[in-house]
Structures are given as C-alpha cells and as structure tokens.
Amino acid sequence: AQSVSQHNHHVILSEAASLELGCNYSYGGTVNLFWYVQYPGQHLQLLLKYFSGDPLVKGIKGFEAEFIKSKFSFNLRKPSVQWSDTAEYFCAVIDYKLSFGAGTTVTVRA
C-alpha cells in the first residue's frame, strides 16, 4: 500500500519567513500526490496536486511543491508566510483512497 510520511510535526514561524514542509512517499511507481490544508475550524481544502508533467506544481495562496522522483519527495514551499497560513498541512497519496501523512501544524506569529 502507498504511504507518505511528513518530517515535521509542528513548525513555528514569524510572518514573512519562508516555509518548507517535507513529505516522502513510499511507492516507486506512478504516484498522484496532494497537499491539503485544514485551517482552524474549517474543512480540508486542496492546496495543490501532482499527477504528471512539470515537477514544480503551483497551488493556491502562493504555495508550490516540487516532485523529486529520485528522492521520493514532494515538499511544500511558500516564500513568505502570513499569519493566515496558520493551519495544519497534510501530504497525501492516492491509489483507490487517499493515504495521508500525520500532518504538520504550522503556527505563524504576527
């Protein structure tokens, strides 16, 4: 079964700092990868997805992720975070179901 692991459990940043969240997947074949975000009190929302093609994927709210097949990684980045980026972030891989990582809580201090 496919799985993903996220490196960080909790990240604390100041506004305008850069953010990078690590995600590694287990499957060596073709993978479809996602980053979801869950803002406090809100439902899970899709930030971005990678199916094929350009390994640098741009999503909503200024987020991007890079798929590096040789490293089995799909790291999420944002050059300059805002207080409103405080949320929990989940990396996920899909076969017939979404398999999520444990999540990373990101706290942005104003």
Added chain:
Amino acid sequence: KAGVTQTPRYLIKTRGQQVTLSCSPISGHRSVSWYQQTPGQGLQFLFEYFSETQRNKGNFPGRFSGRQFSNSRSEMNVSTLELGDSALYLCASSLGPGNGNEQFFGPGTRLTVL
C-alpha cells in the same frame, strides 16, 4: 455550486449506542468516501461508495458500515459505540472513483462518545 454537506455537525452519544451520519456530495459527484480523523491516528480511510456499491473498505471493524443512495447521498453507521470512536468523521465526494479524481471534503461530523 454547493459544497459537500454533512449532518449533523456535532453529536454526543454514550457507549453501546449506535449513530448514523449523513453526507450529501457536490451535485454531479457520484463517488463518496469516508474518513476518520483522530489526534492519535490521523486521517484514516473508512470506505468508498460509487453507484450505490461499496468499492473499497479500510481497516475498520464491522461495526462501521455505510451505504449510498441512488441520488449519491451517503450514510455511515457505527453500532455499539466505543469511547475510541470519538473522532471527526469526514466525507469526501468526487466525480467518480479512481486516482485522477480530486476529492472535495465536507466540514465533518464531530462525534463524542461518553
């Protein structure tokens, strides 16, 4: 277009009772998946329905069951509730099954078992 709706949003039950949660997918979406979210186990897949048929099931006991109606609405049922069933239950809908279909999530039902 309305998003995925789930009812009720909050529920408190006692051990041994049963509960039914409801999910209405986005209009035109025919696939519904259910997930359980807990602080300890994270997000775990329960089951997926498409065309009123359960296509896939996660690693949960038989107390967890579900069904899908002809209008694609889905319900999940948990019988003989245990304390450990306390969780946020999320429903996600997509156009159809398969890897290429993005899943859209509802706000969840927060179940507390006392």
